[in-house]
Amino acid sequence: MICQECNQRPAALHFTKIVNGEKTEVNLCEKCAQEKGEMFMFTGGSGFSFNNLLAGLLNIEPSVQKQSQNTFHQEEILQCSGCSMTFPQFIKVGRFGCAHCYETFKEQLPPVLSRLHSGNWSHSGKIPKRIGGGIHLKKQVENLKNELKELIQQEEFEKAAQIRDEIRTLEKQLSSSNKGGE
Amino acid sequence: MSLERFINQAVSSWMSEEGPDSDIVLSSRIRLARNFENIKFPTLFSHEEAQAIIAKIEEIHHESSFSKFGQMELLKIDEIQPLQKRVLVEKHLISPNLAEESPYGAVLLTENEEISIMVNEEDHIRIQCLFPGLQLTEALAAANEVDDWLENHIHYGFDEKYGYLTSCPTNVGTGLRASVMMHLPGLMLTQQINRIIPAINQLGLVVRGIYGEGSEALGNIFQISNQITLGKSEEDICRDLKGVVSQLISQERSAREALRKTSNIQLEDRVFRSLGVLSNCRIIETKEAAKCLSDVRLGIDMGYIDHLPKNILNELMILTQPGFLQQYAGGHLRANERDIRRAALIRERLKMEQDKR
Ligand SMILES: [Zn+2]
Ligand SMILES: [Zn+2]
Secondary structure, eight states, rough: OOTTTTSSSBBEEEEEEEEETTTEEEEEEEEEEEEHHHHHHHHHOOOTTHHHHHHHHHHHHHHHHHHHHHHHSOOOOOTTTTOOHHHHHHHHHHSSSSSSSHHHTTTHHHHHHHHHHOOSSOOOOOGGGGGGHHHHHHHHHHHHHHHHHHHHHTOOOHHHHHHHHHHHHHHHHHHHHHHHOO | OOOHHHHHOOHHHHSOOOOOTTTTEEEEEEEEEEEESSSSTTTOOOHHHHHHHHHHHHHHHHSSSTTTTOOEEEGGGGSSSSSHHHHHHHHSOOOOOHHHOOOTTTEEETTTSEEEEEEEESEEEEEEEEEESHHHHHHHHHHHHHHHHHHTTOOEEEETEEEOOOSSTTTTTOOOOEEEEEEOHHHOOOOOOHHHHHHHHHHTEEEEEEESTTTOOOOGGEEEEEOOSSOOOOOHHHHHHHHHHHHHHHHHHHHHHHHHHHHHHHHHHHHHEEEEEHOOSOOOHHHHHHHHHHHHHHHHHHTTTTTSOOOHHHHHHTTTTTHHHOOOOOOOOOOHHHHHHHHHHHHHHHHHHHHHH
């Protein structure tokens, strides 16, 4: 096999990379690989092996594998209506096809995400303004309720009472904003 | 072109200006990943969908331009020269992935190059803010402002439970990657770094060399970033990273003081030998250049050298990369030619400072 860069020397390095969801075989001679390598060296690697790594990581998860086999054998294969991606495909590529994949694979995702994010599988950061104040308030109430629980456990009743009042105020706001919005 | 003019044109503000704790923290970066709700991710989207995204960004840019951080310019990847692409990568303004594997990519850049918005990389939109020194909070605030601006015009993919939806499940939630570039020669020389890196990893942070392959960190420059994007707020992610970085700063400072106490003359010798190499070499490889630049920068920080500016490490680590050398030379250079050019550029740069005196 001849190197695809210079089309002169025999290819010594062979690997697969995934671009736009498609596998591409890459065959380079040592010299061209070095030239390319220098580019990666400076930029901390362009994630050549990352796809494989992630797929590996997702694959080890036994419950994921079981679920993906289940869906494969028993019911129809789960397929995203937005991009036609199936769950086995996602596991293989390690990338979603579109935003709707998250909805399509919602049953399968918690173990995958919690593995990647140290046990977390629920967002608690920024929220787009267009989603409206509703979620913001709900999240705030959720956080305060957790705090309240902790305070009660620690027997910090004075602070707990303050938090309880805050929750009440927010819940009032929430019910009025829901009425207003609908 | 004179070297001075070349440098003035080539250097972004994060390389030339000083920020808080910039004796150890070279730069802080915030990246936010965002996607359009109803368009397939770049791994699968069609040519037409890619064009539609660029057209939308162009429209937003022209019709409601955002000038708080200076005038922005839109560059389309397929319209810029390979060498210019490489230079943008070397300046950390675009990713190698955008330069090499995103035929429909584009980038919106501010003049001072502190803010870049990559379009059609792994995600439709990646907002990046790069500030000098330790300024995670400031960079996050700037990134959020850019995000709010775009959000007024774009329906982002967002889920109540999963947050901002991204192509890769490792970015979902906040879509935030916060990272800090640190110069840690003291921890390297005292051989503490091998003990520290696993401890940092345990905290859910990733440490890696920015320059160099594998575990090697050329120029003793390390990047520390968060791994978890889901389940923690943006502020918490930055606060936790900042906490670890602050500890590293104080450990690096005490390592430097210990070195001064136990091996002052050896350290001074090392610093001036490296300065000697840089001032006199005729051929120099990346690795040796990086080592010497790191020594010289340490010498500046510790007061052994007083006639050179601190940013020389940052600046020359960037300017002696292959893309920049070739841009300065005005054409393609083979590896051995680059080593000669690199030596010449470094010598000339050091002479510029000599002449200033
Ligand atoms: Zn070749
Ligand atoms: Zn999909």
